[in-house]
Structure formats: structure tokens, C-alpha cells
Amino acid sequence: MSTIRDVAKVAEVSVATVSRVLNNKGYVNEDTRKRVEAAIESLNYKPNAVARSLFKKQSKMIGLIVPDITNPFFPQLARAVEDVTNQLGYTLVLCNSDEDIIKEQKYIEALNQKYVDGFIVVTSTLKAEHIKDLKVPIVALDRPINSDTPTVSVNNYDGARNATKYLIDAGCQKIAHVRGPHNVLPADERYRGYLDEVKDLIWYRPELIINGNFNINKTKEVTKKLLTVHPDIDGIFAGNDLMAVGVIKAAEELGIRIPEQLSIIGFDGITLCETTSPELTTMAQPIYNIGSKAVQILVDLIENRQLEQKNYSFSVDLIERQSTRSR
Amino acid sequence: MSTIRDVAKVAEVSVATVSRVLNNKGYVNEDTRKRVEAAIESLNYKPNAVARSLFKKQSKMIGLIVPDITNPFFPQLARAVEDVTNQLGYTLVLCNSDEDIIKEQKYIEALNQKYVDGFIVVTSTLKAEHIKDLKVPIVALDRPINSDTPTVSVNNYDGARNATKYLIDAGCQKIAHVRGPHNVLPADERYRGYLDEVKDLIWYRPELIINGNFNINKTKEVTKKLLTVHPDIDGIFAGNDLMAVGVIKAAEELGIRIPEQLSIIGFDGITLCETTSPELTTMAQPIYNIGSKAVQILVDLIENRQLEQKNYSFSVDLIERQSTRSR
DNA sequence: ATGAAAGCGCTAACAG
DNA sequence: CTGTTAGCGCTTTCAT
Numbered sequence: 001m002s003t004i005r006d007v008a009k010v011a012e013v014s015v016a017t018v019s020r021v022l023n024n025k026g027y028v029n030e031d032t033r034k035r036v037e038a039a040i041e042s043l044n045y046k047p048n049a050v051a052r053s054l055f056k057k058q059s060k061m062i063g064l065i066v067p068d069i070t071n072p073f074f075p076q077l078a079r080a081v082e083d084v085t086n087q088l089g090y091t092l093v094l095c096n097s098d099e100d101i102i103k104e105q106k107y108i109e110a111l112n113q114k115y116v117d118g119f120i121v122v123t124s125t126l127k128a129e130h131i132k133d134l135k136v137p138i139v140a141l142d143r144p145i146n147s148d149t150p151t152v153s154v155n156n157y158d159g160a161r162n163a164t165k166y167l168i169d170a171g172c173q174k175i176a177h178v179r180g181p182h183n184v185l186p187a188d189e190r191y192r193g194y195l196d197e198v199k200d201l202i203w204y205r206p207e208l209i210i211n212g213n214f215n216i217n218k219t220k221e222v223t224k225k226l227l228t229v230h231p232d233i234d235g236i237f238a239g240n241d242l243m244a245v246g247v248i249k250a251a252e253e254l255g256i257r258i259p260e261q262l263s264i265i266g267f268d269g270i271t272l273c274e275t276t277s278p279e280l281t282t283m284a285q286p287i288y289n290i291g292s293k294a295v296q297i298l299v300d301l302i303e304n305r306q307l308e309q310k311n312y313s314f315s316v317d318l319i320e321r322q323s324t325r326s327r
Numbered sequence: 328m329s330t331i332r333d334v335a336k337v338a339e340v341s342v343a344t345v346s347r348v349l350n351n352k353g354y355v356n357e358d359t360r361k362r363v364e365a366a367i368e369s370l371n372y373k374p375n376a377v378a379r380s381l382f383k384k385q386s387k388m389i390g391l392i393v394p395d396i397t398n399p400f401f402p403q404l405a406r407a408v409e410d411v412t413n414q415l416g417y418t419l420v421l422c423n424s425d426e427d428i429i430k431e432q433k434y435i436e437a438l439n440q441k442y443v444d445g446f447i448v449v450t451s452t453l454k455a456e457h458i459k460d461l462k463v464p465i466v467a468l469d470r471p472i473n474s475d476t477p478t479v480s481v482n483n484y485d486g487a488r489n490a491t492k493y494l495i496d497a498g499c500q501k502i503a504h505v506r507g508p509h510n511v512l513p514a515d516e517r518y519r520g521y522l523d524e525v526k527d528l529i530w531y532r533p534e535l536i537i538n539g540n541f542n543i544n545k546t547k548e549v550t551k552k553l554l555t556v557h558p559d560i561d562g563i564f565a566g567n568d569l570m571a572v573g574v575i576k577a578a579e580e581l582g583i584r585i586p587e588q589l590s591i592i593g594f595d596g597i598t599l600c601e602t603t604s605p606e607l608t609t610m611a612q613p614i615y616n617i618g619s620k621a622v623q624i625l626v627d628l629i630e631n632r633q634l635e636q637k638n639y640s641f642s643v644d645l646i647e648r649q650s651t652r653s654r
Numbered sequence: 655a656t657g658a659a660a661g662c663g664c665t666a667a668c669a670g
Numbered sequence: 671c672t673g674t675t676a677g678c679g680c681t682t683t684c685a686t
Contacts, residue, residue, distance in 0.1 A: 049440040051663030094421040113376040378679035
């Protein structure tokens, strides 16, 4: 590993000059630049990122904190984030928080000590108070932290209304909703969307709403119970795709045919939708765009560029597959 | 952000002493240690990891290079790797290579400049020559690089034999194999296992082996073709779970019932197996253990500990689910 | 047991 | 246009 001094020596200039050509900054004569470049080449010199970090107090790294990369929504997001992070010259540090505030804070602190330049976080536990004296920018993904923190997410309320409407339009006469965990904003919003769409319909009853906790097996259990008590349910809007899978499993075990007897629509648009049988109709988030936008915003913030917009709310698209009757 | 100097000042000692208590190294009087600790506490001092890195030439970070975190095998692996990395006091950098040697090399170089302490790589493209002058340890995961590089993987050959045997024992009379890409060792080994198990059986023919490239849709296509030409195939060993899903899709479209008419067994044991209908029988890798072991080895290497063993080959376990007839 | 000082590799005044 | 130099915050000889 050669250093900037070695290069300087070979090129017969000072380290300052080498630094100038390295960073394309300040005046440097064309000939000496050539010499320096030749020296760099011949020594196969690579600048030391750590030394640079120490001086600049930034590391060209960003931290991504997700609840659990194992949840199939996150790999796609992480992929987008990693791609763009990299394209913009940064390096991605991945952290799994398990929705545990302690872990989140430990990660943030540890990465701060490494001069990480910013964070992208998916969290329901981290609040304004926890990040108030963070000196680097942070952007909230999927779930807002507070109004000061730039957020990129999706219009869950509208998406949920549309999903529900779709089921109604497809002729469903009694539509249930499997909601996600309380106090996870997207789950709450999707619930609200469903409710506002059906609350005035004659068949509506609060018992049609059950909690699947964004979890397949939990959903399977509660759905089996629900379908047993209300065998006339002919449509279910699941608060996410994972829970929609749970609904499929429940229907299967009860011998209910999808979509003939029961239409199911999910939410998120993860690739898992295409591997189930029947394949899942869903309200798809533009997952890649969301991740990508979050990084762009973060890097704008890091590099002190003006943000055109602080919050981005993407809309969600219906993808019709086999789990719903076509209208 | 206070520095070690601030602490020294408050504790009325030299920075050297502070450093000693920080690192629990060298002599330091009990009283002064107390004073220093109090100062650290009162200033809420956190040592600067970058400065430390610069001096020590190591960063307490490790790089994980996988083909694509979006492939459902990798999130589970990444999760294990991240967990253990973290438990051992390191930070994980995630890289998606797309099996592109150029990207792999770019990542390695970039991380080297950050003094990353070691790498865990899943690759079929990286060869000995590419890593020969890497100064930090590297461990190969899932696929070996060369005999010098510690490797943790699974006994693909035996697993494949057992998978095939299982189908035979379950009464299948004509068993096909959907293999993964050539020159990806696990795919080759699984193919070999299948072949050795069936090559002497009277029904065996080379046409029973098709290439699904570890890809769902490709597999669906080739399998449909195969099943059309050979409608008497009653068992398929898919080289991984993803391809097994493709097989399910193919059978579905052809109206072939699983497992009554066709038994399917996959390989890997990803969680996806539990979301399909029918749920997939598979030869499951101990994915978490594999990832975990890889990190342990890597950190042993980083910290100059003697390796008990350089290569680990885990065995693979049959998990019976709904896609195969029970014997 | 403690402190002074050099230096990890780089950048950015500042001088010239 | 180029060089000298002082750090960035930490660790580690080497004295004392």
C-alpha cells in the first residue's frame, strides 16, 4: 500500500500537489498533473479512505436500518438502496433492528463513531427525541418519524381504499380486513382506508376486522376463525402480502376456493405474490423507486443540496392476478 | 463530540492515560482510572472509530458480497451474518455483485480503502488470481473459491442423492431433475448427486435433466415442455427451491396434481417453501448456521486465532411437506 | 504509573 | 502554480 508521500516522491512534487490532482481541486500545472498521474499509476496508488474520513469527518457510508432483512419486503428495498448508494459513491451498512429501540440506538451510535454520513431508517419505535441530537441527516422510509424528518413512503390510505373498492367492484358482498400491527402507521392507514370505504355499507360490522400482525401464521389462525364464524365472507383485503398468504392458507385448509368463493387482495407487491397459488392480486408499492428516492434525498442532504421536496408519497398500483375474480 | 483530549483535560491526566483506560491496556492506577472514567461519563465521550482505524489499520467492519439480496436464499444468510458480525463487535457492509466480477472487484477495492477487516463472499466468478494480493482474510460461502480459501458450505452431493432417493422410496417411477446453472458448484454437485442415484435405473435418460438456471420462470417454461414430452414423469428433484416453485407453476398450468400425480422436492429450505401451495418438501440447508460459522471463521482469522478447521461442510436435512407423497 | 511526542495518511490554509 | 505545515483523534513507544 503506497501512500500519498510515495506518490509525491516519485512525481517529485509535494503531497499537497498530489492531493490537488487527486481531488481535482486548486491549480495544478498540466505537466505536473501528468507526472503525478503517472506516479499514481505506476505505484497503483489508492487513496486511503480512512485518513480522508478522519480529516473530513465523513465516511462516504450510509446506514440502512430495517426491522429484519428476512421479511420479504425489505430485500427489495435494500437492493434499491444499495444500488443507488453505490452509484452515488457511497457504501451501505446494513442493520437489522428487530423493531427494538435499543438496537436501533446502538447501531446509530456505533455508526456515528465511524462518521457515517447519514441514515435511512424503517422504524415504528424511533421517535423525534431519539434523533434530536444526531448531527447527520436521516430519512424515514415507509414510516414517518416526525414532521421534521424527510419521509418517503406510499399513500397507504388511498391504496387501501382502492383495494377495498376493487373488491366491491368485483362483486364481493362481504369484505373482511386483516390488519397489521397497531401503531405501525402503514397498518393503521390501510385499516382506515378500508374502514372509510365500507363503514356505511349495510353488511359492515367491526368483527370483520381482525389483526394478523403482518404475520403469516397468526393470520392463518385468525382468518380460519373468522371464516368459520362468517362463512359468507367473499372478499378479504389483507393489510400486506404476507398476511394475504396467511389468508390463502386458511382458505385452503377450510376448503374454500379462491377466487371463486373468496377473493383476496394484498398490499405491497413483493415478489412473493407471484410464487403463491393462486398468484396474489395486490396493491403494489414501487419499492425500488421508494428506496432509490430515499437515498437520493439523503445524499442531497449530506451534500448540502437543496431539497425540492421533503416528503415523497408514492402512489400504489393495482396488480391483478389470480386471487380475485375479474369484474 | 468530545475527544480524548477533552477527557484528559477534565480528568487531569494525559491522553495516553485515557487511552490506557479506554483499551484496558498497560498500567493505570486505580484512582486515576476512576477519575478518567468519571470524565468519560460526564462528557459522554465516545472514542472516534475512524481515528482508531487510521492508526490500527483496521476498521471493525466486514464486507459481505452476495449475488443479489433479492434472491430469497440470501436474506436469511445475510441476517445470520449480520447478527454474528454484530455480536462480535463488527459492522456489516452489504454488497450485491450480480455475479459480476467487475462489481466484485470494485467492491473489494473500495472496501479495502476503508480498511475493511475481511470479506465473506458468495461467488462463482471470483477466482484465486483475483484475491491473491488481498491482505485481509476472506471466506467463501456456499461456493468454494480455491483450496486455500476457507469455505463453509453444505454437502450438496449427498443432499441431492438423498433427495432423489427420497423420491424413489416414495414410489416415483420416473424422476426428472431441473438443474441450476453450469459452473455454479452447488448446482453441479446436486446434478451429480441426482445422476449417481439414477443413472443405472432402467428408466433413466439424459433428457430427464433440464436446466432451470435457478430461475422460476425459466424453470416453468422448460418444465412444461418436459412434462408435455414425458407425461409419465412422476417425480422432480429441483436443484433449488426457487426452481421447485417453477415446477409447481408448470404442473399447475398443465393441470397436473401435486403430489398425487407428481412429487416435487426442492433444495435449500428457504422460507418461501412454506408459502407455496402445496408447501414444498425440500432438502434444507442450515442457513443460519452456515452464515454464522462463516463469520466466526472470518473473525478468528482477523484476530489471528488458530482455526480448528478450515472448511466446514454442513449436512442438509429433509423437510417433508405437501409436495411429495408420503411413503 | 504516567506523560511527551511521534505518526497513521490525508486535506487545507497559508506562503511564496 | 507549488510547497510547508498544522492538524483530524487516536495509539504506542520511550522516557521518567
